[in-house]
Amino acid sequence: MPSASDTTTGAAPAGAAPGGATERRSRFDTTLLGGKIALLVVVGALVLVFPQMAADPFILSVGVVIASYAALAVSWNFVGGFTGYISLGHAAYSGLGGYATALFITRADLNPWVALIGGGLLVAVLAVPIGIASLRVRGASFVIVSIALVLILLLVAQSWASLTGGAQGLRVPRPFGEDVLRPEQHERFFYIHVAFVVVALALWWAIDRSRFGMGLKAIREDEDKAQALGVPTGGYKLTVFVISAFFTAVAGGLYALWFGYLDPIFQFSILIGSYMVLMSLLGGLRSLMGPVLGAVVVGYSLEFFKVHYGDSQFHLVALGLLLALVVLFMPDGILPAVGALVDRLRPEKRTSIREMTAEDLLEHNRRLDGGTGTPEGTATPAGSGPGATDAERDLATVPPREEQR
Amino acid sequence: MTSTAPVGGATATATTEPSLETRGLTKSFGGVRAVDGADVTFHRGKINALIGPNGSGKTTFFNCVTGMIKPDSGKVTLGGNDITGKPPHRIAAAGIGRSFQLCRIFPRLTVLENMLVGVRSPSVLHRMGGARNGDDIAKARELLRRVGIDHLESSEARDISYGQQKLLELAGVLMVDPDTIMLDEPAGGVNPALIGRIGTLVRELNAEGRTFVIVEHNMDMVMSLSDHVVVFDRGRPIAEGPPSVVQNDPRVLEAYLGV
Numbered sequence: 001m002p003s004a005s006d007t008t009t010g011a012a013p014a015g016a017a018p019g020g021a022t023e024r025r026s027r028f029d030t031t032l033l034g035g036k037i038a039l040l041v042v043v044g045a046l047v048l049v050f051p052q053m054a055a056d057p058f059i060l061s062v063g064v065v066i067a068s069y070a071a072l073a074v075s076w077n078f079v080g081g082f083t084g085y086i087s088l089g090h091a092a093y094s095g096l097g098g099y100a101t102a103l104f105i106t107r108a109d110l111n112p113w114v115a116l117i118g119g120g121l122l123v124a125v126l127a128v129p130i131g132i133a134s135l136r137v138r139g140a141s142f143v144i145v146s147i148a149l150v151l152i153l154l155l156v157a158q159s160w161a162s163l164t165g166g167a168q169g170l171r172v173p174r175p176f177g178e179d180v181l182r183p184e185q186h187e188r189f190f191y192i193h194v195a196f197v198v199v200a201l202a203l204w205w206a207i208d209r210s211r212f213g214m215g216l217k218a219i220r221e222d223e224d225k226a227q228a229l230g231v232p233t234g235g236y237k238l239t240v241f242v243i244s245a246f247f248t249a250v251a252g253g254l255y256a257l258w259f260g261y262l263d264p265i266f267q268f269s270i271l272i273g274s275y276m277v278l279m280s281l282l283g284g285l286r287s288l289m290g291p292v293l294g295a296v297v298v299g300y301s302l303e304f305f306k307v308h309y310g311d312s313q314f315h316l317v318a319l320g321l322l323l324a325l326v327v328l329f330m331p332d333g334i335l336p337a338v339g340a341l342v343d344r345l346r347p348e349k350r351t352s353i354r355e356m357t358a359e360d361l362l363e364h365n366r367r368l369d370g371g372t373g374t375p376e377g378t379a380t381p382a383g384s385g386p387g388a389t390d391a392e393r394d395l396a397t398v399p400p401r402e403e404q405r
Numbered sequence: 406m407t408s409t410a411p412v413g414g415a416t417a418t419a420t421t422e423p424s425l426e427t428r429g430l431t432k433s434f435g436g437v438r439a440v441d442g443a444d445v446t447f448h449r450g451k452i453n454a455l456i457g458p459n460g461s462g463k464t465t466f467f468n469c470v471t472g473m474i475k476p477d478s479g480k481v482t483l484g485g486n487d488i489t490g491k492p493p494h495r496i497a498a499a500g501i502g503r504s505f506q507l508c509r510i511f512p513r514l515t516v517l518e519n520m521l522v523g524v525r526s527p528s529v530l531h532r533m534g535g536a537r538n539g540d541d542i543a544k545a546r547e548l549l550r551r552v553g554i555d556h557l558e559s560s561e562a563r564d565i566s567y568g569q570q571k572l573l574e575l576a577g578v579l580m581v582d583p584d585t586i587m588l589d590e591p592a593g594g595v596n597p598a599l600i601g602r603i604g605t606l607v608r609e610l611n612a613e614g615r616t617f618v619i620v621e622h623n624m625d626m627v628m629s630l631s632d633h634v635v636v637f638d639r640g641r642p643i644a645e646g647p648p649s650v651v652q653n654d655p656r657v658l659e660a661y662l663g664v
């Protein structure tokens with residue numbers, strides 16, 4: 001069938017184009033891609049030289065805190081971003097990861113890095129029954145269930161003092177010897193966190209492009225519909241939930257190794273879980289880099305307010321305001337809002353209903369008319385296909401009314 | 406109303422084999438028996454219609470058959486295999502595709518992405534593969550072209566018109582390659598000319614060998630399109646047969662007009 005899109009489908013390995021849908025990459029898209037790569041290189045270089053540029057160990061430690069937030073947010077976003085299940089209780093997994101890592105080192109005498117991964121795996125195993133139970137409910141009910149778990153774990157950690165140190169907290173041995181000085185510790189942990197974030201982002205990206213990811217996004221949009229189309233929703237949700245729990249636990253373990261001390265009130269707090277949600281929402285939970293951007297903004301703001309207003313609760317008020325503003329004006333988060341802005345600069349609009357010209361429409365209808373609408377090899381039953389009236393064909397292609405959004 | 410002779414040999418009703426069957430299917434909501442011991446047989450390779458007054462349980466029947474809700478009792482078989490109470494994705498894999506009464510699409514995915522959701526995955530490895538691969542995209546485009554909305558493939562599904570969304574939903578179901586296609590009011594809320602287009606598509610797909618079960622209130626469409634009509638009232642069939650026979654059945658008139 002000689003039609004314009006046929007030839008292009010064959011020519012381009014369609015999977016390669018990020019847009020996929022548009023065959024030929026316009027000059028604007030090429031420029032945009034170049035810009036993105038340049039931005040990535042610059043930001044990446046800045047991140048790598050940050051420890052050298054940091055004026056003092058305190059600034060460096062703020063960098064580690066922000067990287068730790070980014071690790072948590074990206075880990076959270078495996079569930080939140082793909083499936084739209086908003087867990088306010090992910091502190092359960094970071095907290096468990098932290099305690100598991102610490103206890104594996106102190107009680108089982110494991111190598112700290114083995115303990116870290118072991119903690120992550122243990123939490124991933126625990127996440128299977130938890131996921132099976134909690135992912136049965138959707139929306140607000142899921143949020144409540146996720147919170148309940150944190151509260152239970154807080155009680156357990158506080159009362160099981162023989163294991164967790166109870167309210168006294170738990171000291172975590174440092175993975176690098178005592179001879180490694182503080183700034184050096186910060187620097188190493190900064191790079192370890194960055195590496196962790198890069199690995200998590202790479203996996204998120206890979207899932208985003210896969211059939212599995214397409215199924216997850218369909219679950220986010222309409223779970224029942226997705227299942228009616230054959231997506232095994234239960235298995236998909238559980239898989240991504242376990243992945244998320246594993247990464248969150250390792251991020252929690254990394255924090256424990258860096259900070260060297262675990263306090264149950266802080267580990268199993270709703271606030272930490274809320275930060276993960278807030279950071280992802282702020283940056284844009286449907287975009288790869290959204291949670292990282294959100295972590296930088298929220299992490300920086302938190303530290304800023306703590307420095308300037310001490311231990312007052314003012315930073316919480318400010319964060320609440322920030323979230324309200326973003327939700328009001330950029331409901332999809334910062335990155336999608338920026339993306340929409342860039343799209344407006346586009347000289348030629350993407351093929352979209354409103355941009356279809358009269359000639360395009362005519363050509364399109366002619367194609368339908370010519371019987372190319374039916375695939376080859378299928379006999380067109382008499383009285384159908386070409387028999388359709390012009391009005392019928394037009395109807396399917398009439399651009400929608402302007403007010404339709 | 407003169408009924409058009411159904412396409413595909415309506416005379417052969419006696420020689421057809423059952424495709425989808427229910428026996429004693431029952432589902433209650435509180436005190437309401439939405440589906441009440443329904444024994445229904447739909448025929449393979451035919452365009453079957455399921456009609457009945459509002460609230461007679463047609464959508465609930467669909468939901469029970471496709472696993473969206475679990476029936477209280479009764480049995481559903483597809484080509485002789487028991488599919489009662491199986492989860493929807495297994496029933497989809499068994500070969501039943503369905504549309505929803507209030508057209509359901511994935512609003513914030515593009516038209517093309519909507520299509521790619523329904524790709525069948527035979528293995529875990531296949532699921533890890535790229536969603537935007539040449540084969541799947543080519544198939545999706547072919548189907549979009551067939552329903553006439555291929556020019557919209559990069560629009561977000563929420564941005565296209567309602568009629569176009571209905572076409573997208575149908576095309577999306579076809580991505581799964583179902584043998585049996587259940588449509589809940591395909592003509593509901595669409596312009597008369599587009600109804601003609603949907604009817605044409607159903608005929609073409611039926612000619613390829615797909616079985617249809619269509620819930621529809623548009624009697625012209627039902628009478629001109631279907632080979633076999635089942636009439637529902639209060640959760641169970643009260644009449645069935647070729648459209649020309651069913652439309653003159655006094656029980657049907659009574660159920661519809663309440664006389």
Ligand SMILES: Nc1ncnc2c1ncn2[C@@H]1O[C@H](COP(=O)(O)OP(=O)(O)OP(=O)(O)O)[C@@H](O)[C@H]1O
Binds near residue numbers: 439458464
């Ligand atoms: N989820 C539900 N909860 C409670 N009652 C329900 C539910 N779904 C359906 N019903 C009831 O079951 C009965 C059958 O409804 P159903 O939607 O199956 O009818 P229908 O034949 O599809 O009607 P329509 O032609 O208006 O679409 C109605 O009385 C309805 O109120």
Ligand SMILES: [Mg+2]
Binds near residue numbers: 463464465506
């Ligand atoms: Mg209904």
